[in-house]
Amino acid sequence: MTAKRKSFSLNDKRRLIEAYDKLPKISQRVAATKLGIPQATLCTLLKQRQTVLAANNGDRKRIRSGKAPKVEAALVKWIDNAHSCNARLSASLVKEKAEEFAAKLGEDNFKVSIGWFERFKKRENIVFKKLHGEAAEADMVSPGEWLEDQWQQMRQEYTEENIWNAAESGIYFRALPHSTFTFRSDNKRGGKKLKERITALFACSAAGEKKELFVIGKSHNPRCFNYVHTLPVRYAANAPAWMTRNLFVGWLTEWDRKLAQERRKILLLVDSSPAHDMTNTTLKNIRVEFLPKNTTSFLQPCDQGIIRTAKAYFRKEMARTVLQKLDEGSPATAVDIVKKISLLDAVLMLRDAWADVGASTIRDCWRKVGLVMSLKEELETVDPPAEISAEEFEQWIAVDDSTPVSEPVTDEDIIAAVREGFGMGTDTSDEEEEKVETVVPSRAEMRNAIRILKTGLPHVGFNNFDLLHHFAKEVNLVLDKTTIRICEMTYPHGTEPIHKTEKNMLDFIFSVDDPVTWHTMNLMQNRKHYSFLKYLGPKKISSIQNGHGAGVYYNTLVPADGRIIKYGIISTDTMIEDLLHWKTLYIAGRLHKPVKILLQNDNGKLRAALVANLKSAVTASFLMLPESFSEEDLFMQIAGLSYSGDFRMVLGEDKSKVFNIVRENMQNFQLLYSSILQECPQVVYKPQQGKLEVDKSPEGQFTQLMALPRTLQQRITLLMDPPGKNHDVEEILLQVAQDPDCGTVVHQGISSIVKSSSITQSLKGIATAGLMKTVSYSAKKVQKMWKGWRRRT
C-alpha cells in the first residue's frame, strides 16, 4: 500500500536542513512537499537540528551509543592519551584496557567481544595500524644524551634570561599536616573535604626571573572574587581544576604577545603532557620545546626544587594563619579554620609564596639538572614552623605532589573524569565549599591596622620607617578614595575612553538615589567642583542632569590627592533604566567594559540590571558577528558598541584605542563575561579552535533579536518600518531575522542611539566643564558629607 519508508543518513538530514534554510519563508507543509518529505518529518527534523548538525559520522543513520558508554568514553580518553605519548597500541592491549575500565566502572554486564570491538572502532573512527617496533623505541632517549645533543643545539640562540621552564603543580590549599593539627578535630570528617585543589602553573627563567602565576580553580566566578578588582594572578577554571590544552595555549598566546612588544624571544621548556600539545598553534616569540619523555623528573628545574620551595613558603604561611587563630583561643578546630580559608586567600598566599622564591634558588635548580652551566649558588631553606617537625613539614609540602595537573594521565583520572562527565560525580560535593563567606574588613579596621603597625613595628625592631611611611601613605590614599565612592564605579586606568591627554585620569560614576539632595549637600561641601552652573542651585542642576542626554552630570578636573579625577552623578533609577533598555547607551555602554564596582549597597534591582546589560551586549554582538569568531573578536565588538555601534566602523585613533582596551584587559573581560557566555544556549564554544560559534539560523537570530533591549528594538523597527504603517514589533523583528543583513540593521539601530545621546551629552559637557579647577580637594569631605546625608535619611 504505502511506498517503502525512507531512511535518512545523518548527511542526508543535514542536507535537508540546509535546503530548508535556503527556502524562502513558507509553511512547513509547502516546504516539506518541495523537499519531498511529509510535513511531520520536517517538523521532527527541525527539532533535531542541533543534534544532527553536531554529529560527526555522517554516513550513519542513527546516533546510538554502545551498551556501556562510560567504558567507551574512558577508553577513548586513554587511547588519545596514549597516542599523544607516542605509545604503541595493539588491539589486544586496547581490549585488555576496556576490560579493566569496565571492572573499575562497575559495568558487570559489559563483555569485550570481538563484535563490540569492531563496532567500537567504527563508532569512534579508530584504526590500529601495525607499528614497527623501532620507531617508538627510538623516542626513548637517556637524559644525558638529550642534554649533550639536542639541548645544546636548541639553546644556542638563547641567553639564560630567555630560557624558561613552565610546570604545573596541584595544590590542596586546605590540606593540613598529618598530625599536628588534627588532634582537635574529628578525623572522620576531616580528610576528604579538605582536598579542594587548585592547579598553578609556575614559570621561571634560567636567570631566575619569575612569571606571574597562572591559577586554575574549579569555579568560574568564585564568590570571594566578587569584590576584587585585579587578581594578582591569572585565573581560569574548569571542573577538575587542571590544565587543559586550551588554557595552556591561551596563556602562551598572551605571553607571546607581550614578548613581541618587548621584542624578546624565548625558549620555553615544558614536559610533554597532552595538555601542552602545540600542534596548530603558532607563536612568534616563544619556541616551545619538550623535555624527552620519562626524563621530566630529572630534567625539569621546576620539579627539582623550585615549586617545592614556593609550596614550603605557602604552607608555612598557612601554618602561621591557623596557629594564630588557635592561639587566639578560638573554639574552632584547625579543620574549621582551614575551611574558612577562601580561594582568594589561598591565591594571595600563593602569590606571595611565589614572590618569596629567590632568584638564586631558581638558578641553582637549573644548574642542578644540568640545563645550564653556572656556578653553584646558595639554596634557600625554608625552616618548618616551630610547632611542626621537619619530617612532617616535608610530608605536608608534598601532599599534593602526585595529583593530576593536566588532562588525564592515569586510569584513575580518566575514570574520575568520565564519572564527572556523566554526572555521577564522586562523593565530594561543593556544598561545603560554597559556604565560605568572605569577610572584607571595613575601611576603619584597615586604617586601624595601619596605625597598629606604625606604633607596634618599631618595638619589634622593624626600622625601615621610609617603607612603612610609604606603605601607610599608599594604603590611605586608596582607602580615602574608596570611601567617597558612594554607590558605584570607576574605570580602571587607561580604559576611560574620553580623555586622551590624562593617562591617569580616574573617572567615577556615582549613582545616587536622590540627586537633588546629593547636589545640595555636595554644593555646600564642594562648591568649587561645579562650573558656573552652581549659581543656578541644586534643583536646576538636577533638572539639567535629568532633562537632557544620558542623565549624567559631570564635574571634571577635580584634584584629589595629587590626582585629577572627574565624577559623574546619575540617579539610580536613570541608570537602571539605561542598563535595562539602552535608552542612551551612555552608562550602559561604559559598563560593558570591565569596571570596578566600588561599593554597592544592596540594591538587587541594580545588580540585576548590571547583569542584564552585559547579556544584552553579548546578544547584540552575536547578531553583528559572523557565525564563528574568537573570544577577542567578541570583546572587541562589545567594546566598540558604545562608539558607533560597530567596531568595524570605528576609525583611526579610536580604533586602536578600542583594540588596546580589549588587549590590556582580556582577563578582566573574561572574568566579566565568562559566566554569561557559559549560560548562553545560543553559543557553542569550540576549544579546539578557540572559536565561538553562534546560532545564525533565522530562529536563533529571532530569539536574539527578541532579547535585545527595548530601545534598540524600537530603533530597529523604526529603521525597517518608517512611522505611519503600524506593524507589530515582533513581526518586524521576524523579518529582520530572515534578512542576511541582520547584523547591519542592528548596527544601525545602535549607532542611532549612540549618535543622538552622545551629541546631547557632549553639548552638556560644554556647559558643565567650567573653568580650570585649582582648589584642593579632600576626599574626606565627601565622606563626611555622605555620612551626614545618610543619617538624615
Add this chain to the structure above:
DNA sequence: TGTGTAACCACGTCTGGATT
C-alpha cells in the same frame, strides 16, 4: 490555515559469538 504530538512499527544498530 498553520504547527506539534501520540502511536505505530520498519529498520538500523546493538550484542555475543562463529566463521572465514
Add this chain to the structure above:
DNA sequence: AATCCAGACGTGGTTACACA
C-alpha cells in the same frame, strides 16, 4: 583482522489527529 549471524533493542519516519 574482517565478516557474518540471529535475535534484541530502541530510534525515528510516518500517519492521524489535536490544538492554536
